[in-house]
Amino acid sequence: MMRQFELVERVTRYNPDVDENILNKAYVYAMKAHGNQTRASGDPYFTHPLEVAAILTDLKVDTSTIVAALLHDVIEDTSVTREEVERLFGHDIAELVAGLTKLKKLDLVVKEAAQAENLRKLLLAIVSDIRVLLVKLADRLHNMRTLHYVKPEKRQRIAEETNDIYAPLAGRMGMQAMREELEDLAFKTLSPEKHQLIVERLEALRHKLDHMGVSRVGNGDFVATIEREIEATLRNKAIDARVSGRQKAPYSIHRKTERKAIEFEQLSDIYGFRVVVETVEDCYRALGALHTAYSVVPGRIKDYISTPKSNDYRSIHTTVIGPGGQRIEMQIRTKDMNLIAEYGIAAHALYKDGSFVARDEQGHVRLSAESRAYEWLRRTVERLAVGSSPEEFLEHTKLELFHDQVFCLTPKGALIPLPRGATAIDFAYAVHTDVGNQCVGCKINGSLSTLTSKLSNGDEVEIIRSKAQVPPAAWENIAVTGKARYEIRRAxxxxxxxxxxxxxxxxxxxxxxxxxxxxxxxxxxxxxxxxxxxxxxxxxxxxxxxxxxxxxxxxxxxxxxxxERAGVKQPLRRKADSEGWILGRARSGIMFRLAGGKAKNGVALPIRGLKSDLPIRFSPNGGALPGDRIVGILMPDEGIVIYPIHAAALKAFEDQPERWLDVQWNLDADQDMRFPARLELTTINEPGSLAQVTQVIAENDGNIDNLKMSRRSPESTDIAIEIEVWDLKHLNAIIAQLKTKKTISRVRRISE
Structure with a gap:
């Protein structure tokens, strides 16, 4: 266990003006508060907050954050109160500890709906003070490092949650080293066999390359060999650089091979080398020098200096052919860029007398204005207020967290970052919600293209708009970004x-x-x-x-x-007349016989509340179904027409109440009769989409009478179907099944 003076020394290395007294005080206070408590490993519980504080010293955070890390469990797990923490350590630290206590109570390892709601609370808490997130991530990292002591069933849930929420959140905040370790620890728990296989293949590759290093410079370390070569190459060009190499983490290898469907041997960045120079000009000079010394892999240059990632990451990436034909990736950046790349949002913390200086009007601790990662977090939290369901918010946030970007341009030159695989629809919504809702077409690099076209780096996209447009629901299955999907769903x-x-x-x-x-x-x-x-x-x-x-x-x-018509709303007082008919009162006040009506063709219809001597029929366009609330309309020349209460045609009779009849269904248990219904669908233009529609209807015992298709746009087709079903429940079951098909974006019943 780290000693008290060791913790102080770790903080003093990067903050010589640290208040040692408050660190010592917090160390002793937390140790006493946790007393004899132990962890699943059997270690004293105090080792956990101490290790969390140690992780944060590597991020070079302020003293208040270190103190909050030491105290982050005392309110939840001991008899200590918030008031006592504030009295001993001040308001700022008490607020941090209280915020962390609320997050601890969330327990995100639950079912998805509850997890979604808790994620809302998590983001709301960390947006008020970003240091809460730093402690929470460090807390999760130490728990993952000791996960093997936890029971297997709980271990699995914690690893899944880490992979789904905490690791990508760390990456989105620019804390790549922490993200990689969290991902790898989760991967090791969730897929131990795959993890071990990749480790073994990496070890075999390392031995192979180390032997190459022996033959070249008498040193068995391939990575060290390349580091020295790169430094020498740059030194000959009068460029002062610090070079460090690293091996790609097992989970990163697994994810890339799965995503790109390639073999281990085809990876071009198993080994990466970071080149840190003094100035931006030196970055581009170093790029030229390395391209002169090594063969370049075409299409593998990415300039994140001129177009930074949304988590503030800036660097130049290039892939070259190194010794033994091994592809290696170079990352070239300045010292300041490297600080952001290593520490992410933590690197934006500004110190003055041991505290942050960036605060808003309410006193909330913020990041400096240059932090685009924090801007993303703020925008995400703003969307919490628009009323989406917890599940939708979880889906949206996960989509935003897993973010591999391409950069596209508007006709005016504005740069729009998008996830890889994004379409013109995503681009439109990234520009503005109204642009997305009104888009009807697009031009990519000056040429007319479909809205489903996937975008590439550097594409110039012009959106064609129409105020009459309503976004088709099918777009939700095409869009990639969480924002686009959410806005389409809302529209x-x-x-x-x-x-x-x-x-x-x-x-x-x-x-x-x-x-x-x-x-x-x-x-x-x-x-x-x-x-x-x-x-x-x-x-x-x-x-x-x-x-x-x-x-x-x-x-x-x-x-x-x-x-005055209350009689038809209440159960009828009934009596039998001499012929055995039951008497009731119509809406118009006319007495009528409650009996089975006869259609024009003589077939009995299961309707109660009709004059038996009048012919009846259902409305021709999407008539009523058993289960619908129905009304009858007296027609001078046609008898009675039965409509569902929601039929638009009834508007024509609103000023003629004397023609309305309250009627009801009169179905026997063994009734064997189908009824007509009309559906309108919109499908994505893909092979087999019509087959899916007809298959669903057939499998659910529906009968198709008629079908008509019309091309709505290059991406979708409208289909009008007339079917026969038993009743409303039967129709709703068919509609529900149709809605589960990815190629069907919209299904609705038509009643005219």
Whole structure:
């Protein structure tokens, strides 16, 4: 266990003005607070916060962060209170410890929905003080280093969570060394056989290359040989450089071979060499010198100095053919760039008398303005307020965390960073949400292209827009970025909601008119609490979806109103007449016989509430199904037409209440009758998409009567299908199955 003076010495190396007294005080206080507590390994529990503090000294963080690391478990795991910590160590440290205590309580190792909500809380906590994240990552790193002491089932869950959340979050914050170690430790737990295989192959390659080093310079270390060669090459060009080599981590090798579907031997960056120089000019001079000395691998030059990554990373990457034909990657950067590459957001911490100087108006500790990684974090947290579900937020955040970028240009020269594999749709949403929602086409490097085209580094993309456009739901399956997927999903939800709200408005306008009452939005606004809705639009949409009855809305607005038609809303008082028919009352007030109606062709229809001597039929376009709420409309020359209550055609009869009949289904248990329904689908133009549609309908015992296809755009096709089903439940099952198919972006029932 690290001794008290050793911790002070570690901090003093990078911060000579450290307050040694507060470090010593925190060391002793935490050690006493944890007392005889032990970890799963059997070690004293205090070794954990001590190791977390040691990890943070490598990141060169401020004294308050080191103290918070020592104390980060005392409130949660001991009898210590927040008030006591504030009294002894001050408000700043108490806030940090309290923030870390909340995060400890989150326990992200849970089911996905809960994990998503907890991730929200995690990001909200760390955005208020970025030092919370530094301690949390160091805490996770030490727990991963000692994971082998934990029970196997819990070990698996912690490793998955580390790989899903903490490792990519460290990478997104620019802390690459910590990311690599977290990934590798998780990989070793989740796939021990694959990890061991890669380790063995790396060891074999190392032995092979070391033998080459012996024959060249009498030294058995291949990496050391190359380091000296590069330094000598640059020294001959009067470039002062520090060169260090490293071997790619097993998990990084596994991920790259899986992603690119290549063999171990095909990797070009198993060995990488970092070249650190003084100035930006020296970076480009060193690039020229190395390209002169070694054969260059075409297409492997990446300039992240002129176009930095979104986590602030800056460097020039190039791949060359080294000794023995081995490909090696060179990373050329200045000392300042190397600091950012090693420590990420921690490198932006500015010190003055042992504390951060970058704070906002509320006193929250921020990073310096140059930190683009922190800007990403802030933007991500801003999206927490827009009302997405926890699962959607988790999906979006994971997509943003796993980020391998390409850089594209707008026609005006603005640089847009995107994940590799992004399409023109992603580009449009990266520019602005409105640009994405309105895009109908694009030009890539001056040529018309499809919106599904994948973008490459340096592409100039011009988006063609139309205000009449609504983004198809199919785009969600095409988009790569979390932002694009989220905005597409939100736009399609909004469009559907607006349709329901419009329908609900029509229903209420007619209902209020029949009741002889005034309908107005301000009257609905006044009774929102009574209707348990947040807005007028919510009320309208609920009525449109048939989640709220129009009569309930009228009663909420006009509490004293009494429905004169209440008889049809309540269970009917029934009696049999001389012929055995049951009598009831229609909406118009006419007495009618409750009996099975007869269609024009003489087939009995399972409807109650119709005059038996009138012919009846279903509306021709997407008629009603058992399970729908239905109404009958008296037609002078046709008898009675049955409509589902949500049919748009009913609008034409709103001012003719005398023609409306309240009717109900009268199905026997052994009823053997199918009913017509219409569906409208939008599919992605891929081979087999129509086959998937027909297969789903067939497998679910549906019968296709008619089918019509029309090309909506180069990417999608609209399909109108007339099918026969048993009832509404049967139709909904088919719709649910269709929605699971990736090639089907939209499915809706049509009732005209």
């Amino acid at each position: 399609t939800r909004t469009a559907v909601r607006n349709q329901y709200a419009g329908f609900g408005r029509l229903i209420l306008q007619g209902a209020f008119a029949r009741a002889g009452k005034e309908f107005a939005d301000d009257k609905l606004e006044a009774v929102l609490k009574r209707l348990a809705r947040a807005s007028v639009e919510d009320v309208l949409a609920a009525v449109g979806r048939n989640e709220m009855k129009d009569i309930d809305v009228i009663k909420a607005v006009y509490p004293d109103w009494r429905d």
